[in-house]
Amino acid sequence: MNCRDCQRDMSQCLDGRLPSGRRTAVMQHLETCEECSQLWSEFRQAQELALRLPVSRVSPDFHARLWERIKAGEGTPEAVFNEPMPLSTKARYVFTGAAAAALLLVVLNGWVPGTGGSTAGDDGELFGGFTLATSEPMPFEPQLVAQEAAKHVAREFQTLDLNSRKLASLPQGRLDEPTFRAINESARGLRSMGRVILLLKQDQHLDMPTDMEVKLRLMQSSLDVNKLNSLRDTRELYNMLSSLVRQLRDLELLPERIRVRPFYRLEERHEFWRKAGDWFVEDRDLQNYIHIQVPEQQSLRVRVLSPDGLQVFFNMTRPQGSR
Amino acid sequence: MAGPDPKDMRTQQQLEPDSLTTVAFNRAIAEHADGLQNYATRLLGDPIQAEDVAQDAFLALFKHLHQVPTAAFRPWLYRVARNLCLDQLRRRKFKIRLFRDVIKDDDKPHLPRDPREHRPDEIAEAREAQESIERAIESLPAKFRDAFLLCEVQGMSYEDAASVLRCPVKTVSTRLFRARQRFRSLVSKEISAYKS
Numbered sequence: 001m002n003c004r005d006c007q008r009d010m011s012q013c014l015d016g017r018l019p020s021g022r023r024t025a026v027m028q029h030l031e032t033c034e035e036c037s038q039l040w041s042e043f044r045q046a047q048e049l050a051l052r053l054p055v056s057r058v059s060p061d062f063h064a065r066l067w068e069r070i071k072a073g074e075g076t077p078e079a080v081f082n083e084p085m086p087l088s089t090k091a092r093y094v095f096t097g098a099a100a101a102a103l104l105l106v107v108l109n110g111w112v113p114g115t116g117g118s119t120a121g122d123d124g125e126l127f128g129g130f131t132l133a134t135s136e137p138m139p140f141e142p143q144l145v146a147q148e149a150a151k152h153v154a155r156e157f158q159t160l161d162l163n164s165r166k167l168a169s170l171p172q173g174r175l176d177e178p179t180f181r182a183i184n185e186s187a188r189g190l191r192s193m194g195r196v197i198l199l200l201k202q203d204q205h206l207d208m209p210t211d212m213e214v215k216l217r218l219m220q221s222s223l224d225v226n227k228l229n230s231l232r233d234t235r236e237l238y239n240m241l242s243s244l245v246r247q248l249r250d251l252e253l254l255p256e257r258i259r260v261r262p263f264y265r266l267e268e269r270h271e272f273w274r275k276a277g278d279w280f281v282e283d284r285d286l287q288n289y290i291h292i293q294v295p296e297q298q299s300l301r302v303r304v305l306s307p308d309g310l311q312v313f314f315n316m317t318r319p320q321g322s323r
Numbered sequence: 324m325a326g327p328d329p330k331d332m333r334t335q336q337q338l339e340p341d342s343l344t345t346v347a348f349n350r351a352i353a354e355h356a357d358g359l360q361n362y363a364t365r366l367l368g369d370p371i372q373a374e375d376v377a378q379d380a381f382l383a384l385f386k387h388l389h390q391v392p393t394a395a396f397r398p399w400l401y402r403v404a405r406n407l408c409l410d411q412l413r414r415r416k417f418k419i420r421l422f423r424d425v426i427k428d429d430d431k432p433h434l435p436r437d438p439r440e441h442r443p444d445e446i447a448e449a450r451e452a453q454e455s456i457e458r459a460i461e462s463l464p465a466k467f468r469d470a471f472l473l474c475e476v477q478g479m480s481y482e483d484a485a486s487v488l489r490c491p492v493k494t495v496s497t498r499l500f501r502a503r504q505r506f507r508s509l510v511s512k513e514i515s516a517y518k519s
Contacts (some may be wrong), residue, residue, distance in 0.1 A: 011500035017481065039507075045514045046507040049456055050475045053436045058374055066352065066378055070385050097404070154343070187435050200512045256347065256393040318371070 006036045010043055025181040049217045132174075141274055142205045143260045149193040150255040156193070157251045160186040164241035181230065183241070186224040194220055197258065205272060206259045215248050333390060340452055344388050351396045352381060359404050365460065365472055366408040376411070382403040398486040401473065452513050459509035467502035474499050475506075 007030045012018050013026050030037045111292045163183050168177070194216045199205040202215060222244050249255075356377055363373035380403040384391065391399050393492060473484040474495065483498075485492045507514070 011503055012496060014503075015481070019495075021409055040508050042511075042514055043503055046510055049510055049513055050460075050471075050506070053453065053456060053476065058360050058377060063349075064354055064379070066381050069378065074382060112493060122492070143392065143395070147390065150392070151389075155434060158416065167472065208372055214379055218471060236402055252343075256341075259394045260392065262482075272325060 001029045003029075003036050005034060006030070006033070010036075010040055014043060014047060052321070099255070113288060124229050142200060146197060146200055146206050146258055146260045147255060149196040152193045153190060156186050157191045157245075157248065160190065160241065160288050161245045164238060164245055165236035167234050167241065172235050173233065175232050175234050175237060184225070186226060187228055188225070191220055191223055191225075197254070200260070203272075204261065206258055206260050208254075212250065212254065213258050215251055216254075219248055219251065220246070243256050347393045347396070348381075348385060348388060351384070351393075354483070355400055359400055360502055362472060362477055363404050363408050365476070367411060368403070369418065372411065373408075376404050376407045379407055383515035389512060395486070397479070398483040401477070401479070402487040402489075405469075409474075455513055456510055459506055462509065463502050463505055467498050467505060470495050470498035471506065471519070484496070 007028050009022060009026050013023055018026065030040050053250060059290070121153055160183070163179070163186060167175075169174075197206065197208070198213070198216055198220070222240070228237075231240055358374050359377040359380060363376040364370045365407065367373050369378070378401045383403050384396065384400055387399075405471045459474075460468060460471065469488055471486060473487055474481065479487070481492045481495045484495045484499075488495065
């Protein structure tokens with residue numbers, strides 16, 4: 001290793017980010033080169049100086065004052081999302097027209113509800129007009145999808161736990177239909193949302209600890225619909241579920257254990273939308289639980305789930321002649 | 324027939340996070356409030372305004388709890404705080420003042436106590452060294468300073484800093500390296516004193 005390479009790698013070496021081979025090469029060079037060794041020493045001392053800068057604390061009533069503002073319903077300061085945007089990114093948004101950030105502009109500039117292809121959900125009705133479209137639908141971003149899926153896994157896991165405990169108090173024998181349906185519903189939601197997270201992990205959009213991934217895969221295979229259908233006896237089902245819940249207890253912490261990788265390039269986001277759009281179409285649970293929109297070239301599909309279960313779906317198409 | 328207003332749905336979600344989320348939020352306040360305020364102070368030069376920025380950042384986080392994974396709270400907060408600080412600076416329309424220009428002498432942050440420092444001249448020397456280090460950070464080019472404040476001073480990972488600054492991890496690594504090179508040469512006197 002020469003001095004130039006060594007000095008270039010020093011900063012990452014300080015932070016423990018070099019692969020072990022390169023780190024060893026740097027350390028070996030430092031043993032033989034006085035100039036680089038001096039520089040390394042000064043880097044470390046400069047770092048120490050920066051770390052020794054005093055750290056002030058927030059005022060003692062910071063927490064209390066914050067909660068007062070939250071309870072008073074204070075709004076988010078406007079400047080929170082005013083981010084300096086590089087010119088190249090602005091240009092990309094203008095020319096591709098498919099970025100999520102362009103959505104609001106599109107909605108405000110006179111898109112109209114489509115007349116063909118709009119359908120209502122089972123219990124829903126068609127919304128006409130702009131009211132719904134301008135009500136802050138969330139773009140189909142991996143962060144949102146992952147977080148909503150993880151939250152759903154955590155909640156549904158608790159429901160499964162509760163239902164499995166109820167089995168212990170039921171008489172032995174064939175399980176009644178309503179209870180079996182409830183358990184199947186939880187299992188279906190868990191499989192579906194678990195599959196989303198595993199797909200995101202597989203496509204390298206998301207990181208999570210290995211043990212969490214193992215537990216998700218175990219959950220997928222154990223809650224297979226055929227397996228559940230074959231266990232209609234209360235005792236057998238209880239034994240299976242209670243053992244599974246014990247093994248998978250950590251899934252309650254899933255929302256805190258996943259981390260979505262940032263997407264820097266628009267092409268990466270497009271690739272995600274293309275794949276994930278298929279999940280959205282195929283997977284009713286994804287539609288049910290995640291309030292999303294899927295950006296496409298010329299139209300937007302919006303699906304909304306209201307608190308009382310009303311589900312609406314409609315298309316927005318670009319008016320003719322618009323950009 | 325009109326249906327429920329989805330804006331109400333969102334407001335309802337924002338005001339009533341589940342208990343797990345509330346615990347995570349309170350933990351975030353405990354873990355990040357001081358660091359966030361320190362970071363904003365270095366950008367604004369005013370700890371009182373910086374504390375307001377920290378409050379606004381947490382308020383924004385609360386409003387968006389359903390969108391931000393717990394693991395991403397820290398970079399999200401810093402990104403928001405940075406936006407707020409840059410907005411304030413634009414409004415001020417003057418150069419960033421040195422930390423010591425804004426704070427009165429009796430409001431200066433307390434220096435770490437060193438058992439050897441019991442003489443007034445040593446205390447003054449330590450304060451001068453600290454101010455010199457602050458000036459050195461201040462004089463770094465903006466992009467280098469951004470990476471330096473987040474990674475070196477706040478101890479953030481390259482990935483989190485990249486998320487805050489909305490740039491690739493490699494860019495953070497390069498800027499941090501350059502910042503360290505400059506900083507080292509600016510504080511050479513303090514380094515010599517530190518050695519001795």
